[in-house]
Amino acid sequence: MVGFKNRYMVMEVLLDPNKEISGDDPIVVTQFNISKAIKDGILVNFGECGLASSLGSFQVKYVNPITKLCVIRASRDEYQKIWSSISMVRSIGNCPVLFNLLDLSGSIKACKTATLKCDELKFEQYKLMVGACLSADVTQHMQNCLEKIRILEH
């Protein structure tokens, strides 16, 4: 039996809540810049030791730039600290952001089902917002992302 337990958090990134609703995004969320923003947050709030103890299991497993969904893994001991730091993240680069937790699960399997569900629902909303100018490669990109979810592993 695996003695090491993780927590998988499904979060959505809300970019620039102050801006009016428009189609294009100020920045593209990637694994790298989310990870960097969170690590900076942990450093400020919990210091060097806090960052070091969280870093062992901390990883941004999946990011969908279209629907702004991300899956973050953390150890079970440290996940609350990491979650608080994520909530206190104010900006990624120059763009003010807002993180909102959608789902918290203990196994990768439950996380995968939750992510699939949230991703599809968010894509429906995205299609509503974009309206007519839905391009084919966006849809293709979306399918790739859904595939990535299915092959996620711990």
Added chain:
Amino acid sequence: MGFFDLNIPYTDSTPLSKANSTVAKSTRIKIVIKAMELGYTGIAYNRTIRGVMSDRDRCSIPLLGLSSLLDVAPFLSSSVNFHRDLLGVPRSSPFRQYTRLTVCIDTASQSQALNSGNPILKTYDIVAVRPLNQNAFDHACEKAEVDIISIDFSDKLPFRLKLPMVKAAIKRGIYFEITYSDLIVDVHQRRQIISNAKLLLDWTQGKNVILSSAAPSVCEVRGPNDVANLASLLGLSMERAKAAISKNCRSLLTNALRRKHFFKEVIRVEAVSSSRQSDSEIPLYADWLKWDPISSGEGDLLLDDMAKSFSASTNASKTVKAIDFDSIIDKMPSHGFQIKDLISGSEASFQPQTEVKSFLSTPQPIELSVRTNQASENSIRHDLFPETDDATLDNTCSEPLTSAFGDPQKLYLASYATKTSTGSEEVVTDTVMTEIESETCNASVAASGSVEAENQGLQSKKCYEQNFVLLNENVNDGLNAVMLNEEVISHQTSAMDIELEAAALEISPPSESSVETIKVDDIAVDMDKERQETTASSLNNMSSLENISERMSLRTSEDDAVIVDQISRQQSDDEMRVKDDSLVPNHENQVLLMEEPKLAEADSSMNDLGSVRSNEPCMKLSSRKNQPQY
């Protein structure tokens, strides 16, 4: 369980800075939209004043309507539904807006103003106090009549929190508020807040603590789960933190609104709208079932409307709107109400077209109706609307509700029939309707007749009880209606139940015509006692017994002076539920007359039911023609 954010700062726009006011308004709209999207079900606009209150400080916070929100965020509904599903909040629960005032207190004289007699405080839904020194804090904990004590933790505290004070405040039902947006905004403030608030949370263990943002802009609002997690930084367990943004807020709102809307904590007065469709099939009382204890009146945004059209404004909300009691209290004569006062029609504080219902008995505990129950054995339980006391009825009847009632109010009555487990049956039917309802009444009467027809033979003794509830309807005057829902359960030895829902309305508006006093008689009192001896314990019909002992003397109005008592009849039957809307003749005596022949014909056997059934429609029709001979 909904989530609430009870501190959204509102700055009243001074006429000097027009630009600021538009910016502030758009910020407010954005915050509200973000809160709705994140899954909150209620927010409160917080206005802060300092020092002495003046009359200018009356509540003037405009509540936002759905159309203004949809202008900014047209795809609001899909996002809201998505988040609500994730949080487990029902999709159709309305989004509520409340108004809140925070008074900063530093001298004793200012503290004295915070009592329940202050009229300015009454214009806000929630009242909070922010003490600035030790005396103010002590006074706030022990004596001030407020809902929330809000302490600014982001700087060094000017006073010490003392455990006995905190305990006293909790005992009085005051909530402490911790705002979390400063945690997000500034690093130095983070330090202060955590160290200051930790003490409070250690002492209270999360009891009577609410969490809220005091978000200066939309970037500082966080979702309910995230807020609960931030509270765990302060030492709360996750469960208590979640309660702090949901359950505690909800009980706070219930208390605050009760203080605001209820007269002496008991009676809630609402006006019945005259705009109800006259051919609506839904009985009036069905709306009362949806009585909303934390409704904020017109602040509630029903989100179903969003799905229908993006640009629709909120439909005529079906939620009941409570009367601002203070404005009415001022108009009440000191000697109490007389019916003749109502004839002149008093003004109401709300628009005539708002749909409101008046039911007086709802806030009263169910035990009130039990009081009238003469049968100790019969555990008659009134479903939702226990009958009010005679005294309260008189008071409430005379309270003016609206000044303009265009259409005659419809009174729907459904009849309840309850049976005891031993098989004795009670049927309570209330019949009072305006003539408009004649068709529906006939149909329902026929339906009830058919129900009775299906009743099987009754072996046990039957007794008929008739209760009449007087109804008096006045088109032009305020209307108080008390609906009684009675369940009649009948079952034979096989314990089958029939349920006939009966609602009785009592209305006492005066009318232009001659005033006559109608007294209600209890025919069924003797029968009731007789029945009680034989009935078993599982009887559910409080209202019938309530009506038995209830006496009402009303003055009839020109149009319909109707006195309706609840009629209870015992029958045994299969389990059925029939809603009975029956017409009531204009005169009370007709109803009595109608019932008397029915009683006279009834045997003690089951066949009475059949005869009753067949006679009932006829009796109802004929009763209208009869002259009162009472």
